[in-house]
Each structure stands twice: as structure tokens, then as C-alpha cells.
Amino acid sequence: MRRSPRSCGSSPTASARTSEPAVKRTADSARGEASFTLQGAGVSGGIAIGQAHLFSAARLEVAHYEIPPQGIDAEVQRFDAAVAQVRGEFAALEAGVPASARAEMKAFLGLHAMLLNDANLSKAPRELIREQRCNAEWALVQQMEHVTKQFEEIEDAYLRERAQDIVQVVERMLKAMLGTGHAPQAPSHEENVIVVAHDLSPADMMIFKRHEYAGFVTDLGGVTSHTAIVARSLNIPAIVGLHHARSLIRENELLIVDGREGVLIVNPDAQVLEEYRRRSRRIEAERRKLRRLRTRRARTLDGVAVDLQANIELPQDVDEVKEAGAAGIGLFRTEFLFLNRDDLPSEDEQFEAYRKVARSMDRRPVTIRTLDLGADKSINGADRAGPNPALGLRAIRFCLAEPQMFLTQLRAILRASRYGKIRLLIPMLAHSHEIENALAAVRHARETLDDQRIAYDRRVAIGGMIEVPAAALSLEYFMRKLDFLSIGTNDLIQYTLAIDRTDDTVAHLYDPLHPAVLHLVSRTIRAANRAGIPVAVCGEMAGDLSMTRLLLGFGLRQFSMHPAQLLAIKQQVLRTRIDAARATRIGRVNDPEKARQLLSRLNA
Ligand code: PEP
Numbered sequence: 001m002r003r004s005p006r007s008c009g010s011s012p013t014a015s016a017r018t019s020e021p022a023v024k025r026t027a028d029s030a031r032g033e034a035s036f037t038l039q040g041a042g043v044s045g046g047i048a049i050g051q052a053h054l055f056s057a058a059r060l061e062v063a064h065y066e067i068p069p070q071g072i073d074a075e076v077q078r079f080d081a082a083v084a085q086v087r088g089e090f091a092a093l094e095a096g097v098p099a100s101a102r103a104e105m106k107a108f109l110g111l112h113a114m115l116l117n118d119a120n121l122s123k124a125p126r127e128l129i130r131e132q133r134c135n136a137e138w139a140l141v142q143q144m145e146h147v148t149k150q151f152e153e154i155e156d157a158y159l160r161e162r163a164q165d166i167v168q169v170v171e172r173m174l175k176a177m178l179g180t181g182h183a184p185q186a187p188s189h190e191e192n193v194i195v196v197a198h199d200l201s202p203a204d205m206m207i208f209k210r211h212e213y214a215g216f217v218t219d220l221g222g223v224t225s226h227t228a229i230v231a232r233s234l235n236i237p238a239i240v241g242l243h244h245a246r247s248l249i250r251e252n253e254l255l256i257v258d259g260r261e262g263v264l265i266v267n268p269d270a271q272v273l274e275e276y277r278r279r280s281r282r283i284e285a286e287r288r289k290l291r292r293l294r295t296r297r298a299r300t301l302d303g304v305a306v307d308l309q310a311n312i313e314l315p316q317d318v319d320e321v322k323e324a325g326a327a328g329i330g331l332f333r334t335e336f337l338f339l340n341r342d343d344l345p346s347e348d349e350q351f352e353a354y355r356k357v358a359r360s361m362d363r364r365p366v367t368i369r370t371l372d373l374g375a376d377k378s379i380n381g382a383d384r385a386g387p388n389p390a391l392g393l394r395a396i397r398f399c400l401a402e403p404q405m406f407l408t409q410l411r412a413i414l415r416a417s418r419y420g421k422i423r424l425l426i427p428m429l430a431h432s433h434e435i436e437n438a439l440a441a442v443r444h445a446r447e448t449l450d451d452q453r454i455a456y457d458r459r460v461a462i463g464g465m466i467e468v469p470a471a472a473l474s475l476e477y478f479m480r481k482l483d484f485l486s487i488g489t490n491d492l493i494q495y496t497l498a499i500d501r502t503d504d505t506v507a508h509l510y511d512p513l514h515p516a517v518l519h520l521v522s523r524t525i526r527a528a529n530r531a532g533i534p535v536a537v538c539g540e541m542a543g544d545l546s547m548t549r550l551l552l553g554f555g556l557r558q559f560s561m562h563p564a565q566l567l568a569i570k571q572q573v574l575r576t577r578i579d580a581a582r583a584t585r586i587g588r589v590n591d592p593e594k595a596r597q598l599l600s601r602l603n604a
């Protein structure tokens with residue numbers, strides 16, 4: 001294999017992980033490139049075949065590759081050109097500072113110019129290029145890491161913080177290099193392109209919604225992270241947790257993404273390619289067959305009706321919801337309206353978005369979840385995540401801390417309620433006072449509308465998400481105060497098992513069949529059914545084919561999932577006998593292995 005990803009030092013991205021890449025090298029591919037396979041976690045089914053496009057979300061995540069001996073001089077020149085360009089930029093910036101500007105402004109620019117001219121940044125990377133044959137970006141980032149590490153050890157806090165200035169200067173140099181020849185070009189035929197990234201945020205994924213990529217793969221991420229959830233909604237094959245894909249794969253290499261098995265094949269040979277093309281045609285044929293179920297009513301073999309609804313992130317997702325024949329929207333994750341922008345959406349803008357969804361669902365229920373910001377979804381520029389974002393100021397906690405923002409959203413939702421059948425859902429409730437305060441905020445929003453004589457539906461139901469174990473264990477209070485419940489299994493599992501759902505290093509511990517999880521889920525469904533309170537599951541468990549019968553057996557009759565999964569789940573419902581599902585002992589065993597065996601028996 002001609003590539004030696006580690007010959008230029010360890011990657012800044014890969015260095016966060018200590019595991020070695022699980023690379024299986026096979027015979028050379030049809031195009032003469034070495035073929036290898038990476039294993040990750042499939043998050044979105046199907047097979048994509050296309051060319052790699054390396055994507056950098058983080059500004060300092062750069063491609064690294066080996067320069068051939070005859071290309072070294074040109075690479076050093078490329079580096080020198082970037083240094084010269086940034087030097088020119090600083091001079092122009094300094095010249096443009098108005099005389100009235102504060103003295104710190106000039107001092108700041110002077111400091112950055114000085115850092116740039118220091119041999120550590122302007123000379124040392126040249127040596128790395130020559131000695132290790134690194135590409136220029138990679139040499140610069142390595143050198144930056146070396147220097148900033150020394151700064152971290154300085155006791156003086158002011159000097160220690162100067163490491164940030166170095167990072168900013170390096171970012172500017174990297175940007176300059178992107179304009180000097182080697183940067184991957186934006187692909188023109190997106191439908192044949194597979195995005196390869198080290199990590200993607202939910203906000204990055206929303207940008208992908210505007211594209212038509214064939215698939216994507218990332219080094220980091222868990223299967224129920226919001227990034228993976230949005231990937232599923234894009235309905236393209238995707239894999240997360242590949243660890244080294246971004247550093248091993250090169251721009252334009254041929255890839256096969258098997259999103260069901262979590263397998264990525266780089267530079268496949270002709271035989272493998274043909275096999276995957278065959279599999280891809282088979283999956284497409286299965287999908288076409290499923291489409292025939294679109295108008296069928298979801299009933300079990302013994303005649304029990306099941307309500308299959310859909311999850312959305314943006315109003316435009318409604319087309320897909322209707323395409324899938326969903327009975328309603330069980331979860332509208334409204335925080336996605338707030339991402340990738342520098343301002344907050346106004347009341348009118350939100351109202352239009354909610355009204356559009358309500359109208360197009362045509363009296364079918366639309367469950368609008370109030371903002372679940374925080375954790376892995378933050379507003380541009382907001383730095384309030386805290387040391388442990390998943391346990392921090394998130395969802396209802398964030399809304400109660402920002403009453404004006406919450407009021408704006410509640411008013412917009414209530415105003416839209418005249419145009420359809422809207423229900424309001426509050427995320428991440430754990431305490432009785434949070435329920436009280438959330439209900440008080442809704443009352444206040446109504447009063448402000450009443451004062452202005454603005455009409456809204458006075459019967460809007462208010463529900464709560466059960467996604468914190470504390471909520472699942474104190475259901476009586478929730479059922480007394482709220483009109484309906486929706487179980488968010490993604491967070492319920494995260495918080496029950498104490499594993500960050502976005503962290504692939506603990507992804508193997510994410511187990512929906514853990515007895516504690518099954519206990520909380522079944523307990524919630526049974527208690528709500530006994531009390532006559534509508535209950536749904538809207539986490540990824542609802543769209544997991546292997547869990548459908550188990551949840552039906554627990555007594556669940558309302559599921560909400562991504563539209564892409566809906567018809568497969570309907571097919572499973574149509575093939576299920578409730579009595580058999582109810583008889584399973586899965587919820588009563590204490591051994592997850594045993595639970596897995598019983599589950600495969602139930603699903604056989
Ligand atoms: C959940 O936690 O299961 C859920 C549906 O909410 P989200 O995935 O948006 O956190």
C-alpha cells in the first residue's frame with residue numbers, strides 16, 4: 001500500500017483515539033488502488049457507491065498525506081506562499097485600523113503578525129515537510145500542537161491564553177492554503193459523492209439536507225446521536241464510529257457504504273463492486289414493495305389498530321411524512337429551526353413554520369416539541385454548554401432559564417394551533433416544579449394572546465417527554481398534570497445507563513435491552529395505559545424493527561419514527577399477533593443475553 005498515514009506523525013483528530021484502525025487490506029482494486037475495509041456502526045440502511053469527498057467541519061481538521069520526493073519543493077513553496085499571503089493580510093488590516101480605534105486593537109494585530117513571523121510558525125513546518133514529507137497543512141497543524149502544548153504548561157494565565165492566538169493565526173494560514181491548489185474541490189455530481197468527515201454536528205447535518213449526497217461516513221458519533229438521527233431522516237446510507245476513515249481515505253477514492261452492516265469498503269475490486277450493486281438493487285426492490293403498504297391501515301393479525309406517526313426536524317420534511325402515509329407527526333424537533341444562524345427566529349417566523357406543518361397535515365395530529373437546545377445542539381455563538389452538556393442546561397431547563405425565548409415559541413405554537421391539530425410536548429422534564437413552571441409559561445403565553453385578542457385553539461393538549469429515569473419513576477405526578485406522555489428512549493437509555501449518546505467510545509454500552517431500560521419503558525407504558533393517558537414512543541426504538549413486537553407486547557399502540565422507517569414498521573405490525581407479543585418474558589429477565597435470545601425468538 002503506497003499510503004503511510006502515520007509517517008507524518010499522529011493525526012490531531014486521530015490522536016484523541018488510541019485504538020488502531022481496524023483496517024483489513026485485501027487484493028488491489030479494479031483501479032489499481034489498495035483496497036481495505038473499515039467497520040463502524042451503521043446508522044442508516046442501504047448501500048451507497050460513490051467517490052469520497054473529504055469534509056472538514058472543524059477548521060483545524062486537515063487532510064494529511066505523504067508528498068512524493070519530487071513534490072517537496074513545490075509543497076514548501078505552497079507553505080511559503082500562505083505565509084506571505086497572511087503577512088499581507090495583517091499589514092492591510094493594520095493599515096485599515098482607524099486612528100480612533102482602541103490601542104488594544106493595534107496591539108492585537110501586532111501580536112498576531114509577530115506570531116506569524118516567529119520561526120515556530122513560519123519556518124519549522126518547512127522542515128517537517130522536508131523531513132517527514134508531510135503535506136503543508138498537516139506540517140503546520142503538528143507544529144501548532146507542539147507549540148500550544150508548551151503554552152499550556154506556562155503558569156501565568158495571561159501567557160497561557162496566548163495559545164488561542166496561535167490557533168487563530170494558524171487558522172488564517174490554513175485558510176490561505178486552501179486557496180493554493182491542493183484543497184479538495186466541491187464535487188459537482190453530488191449524487192455520486194460520499195462525504196467523509198471526522199465528526200459532524202447536527203447543525204452540519206442540516207446543511208447536508210440541502211444537498212443530494214449518496215451517503216456519508218464519520219469517525220466519531222453514536223447511533224442515537226442527533227447527527228445520526230438527522231442522517232436517518234436524509235434517507236441515505238451512513239456509518240458512524242469508523243475512527244480512522246478521515247485520515248485513511250483520500251479525495252475521490254471509490255467507496256462502498258453498507259449502512260445496514262456498518263461496513264465501508266475503500267477501492268473495492270470489480271467482484272466486490274458487482275456484489276454490492278446486486279445487493280443495492282435488491283434493497284431498492286424491497287423498498288418499492290413496501291411502498292404498496294402506504295395506504296394500508298396498521299393493524300395486527302388479531303385486529304389491534306396501531307398508530308404510526310412520524311418525526312420531523314424541519315417543515316419541509318412533511319412531504320416525506322405524507323409520502324410514508326403517517327397518521328400524524330409524533331415529534332417535531334423545533335430546535336433545528338434555530339441552528340446554523342446568528343439570530344433567533346422571530347415569533348412570526350416560527351408561527352409560519354408551525355402553521356405550514358399544521359396545515360399540510362390536514363387535521364392529523366402534529367406534536368410540536370418545545371426547544372430542546374443544549375447538549376449537542378447549540379445556537380451559533382452561544383457558549384453555555386457547561387462542563388457536561390448532556391447533564392447541563394438543556395431542553396426545558398434552558399427554556400425556563402430564557403423565559404422570553406420560551407414565551408416567543410409558545411405564542412408562535414399557540415397561534416398556529418388554529419390551523420390544524422397541534423399538541424405541545426415538553427422535553428426532559430424531571431421535577432414537579434419544572435412541570436409547574438412549564439405549565440405556568442403556557443398559561444402566561446395564552447394570557448398575552450388573550451390580551452391582544454389573538455385567537456388560538458384552547459384545547460391544545462400538553463404532554464411531557466419521559467426521557468429521564470426520574471420521570472419514569474415518578475409517573476403519577478406526570479400523569480396528573482399532563483395530557484399525554486411520549487417516551488424518548490434515546491435519552492432515557494443515555495441517562496439510565498450513564499453513557500453519552502454522542503460518544504462512540506461508549507457506544508457499545510448503549511443497550512436498549514438492558515433490564516433497567518426495559519423496566520422503565522414497560523412500566524411507563526403500562527401505567528399510562530392503566531390511567532387512560534395516551535402514551536407514545538418517539539425515540540429511535542420506535543423505528544427499530546427488532547423492537548416493534550416487544551413494544552406492542554408491552555401495550556404500546558402509538559409509535560413515532562423517521563418517515564423512512566415507517567413502512568417497514570407497518571409491515572412488521574401487519575405480521576404480528578398481539579397475544580404472542582404479550583406472552584414474551586423479555587421484560588422480566590435480568591440477563592440482556594437471555595433477552596436477546598428471547599427477542600430473536602419473538603421476531604422469528
Ligand atoms: C429521545 O430522547 O428519545 C428523543 C426522541 O428526543 P431527542 O432524540 O431529540 O433527544
Ligand code: MG
Binds near residue numbers: 427467488491
Ligand atoms: Mg431526547
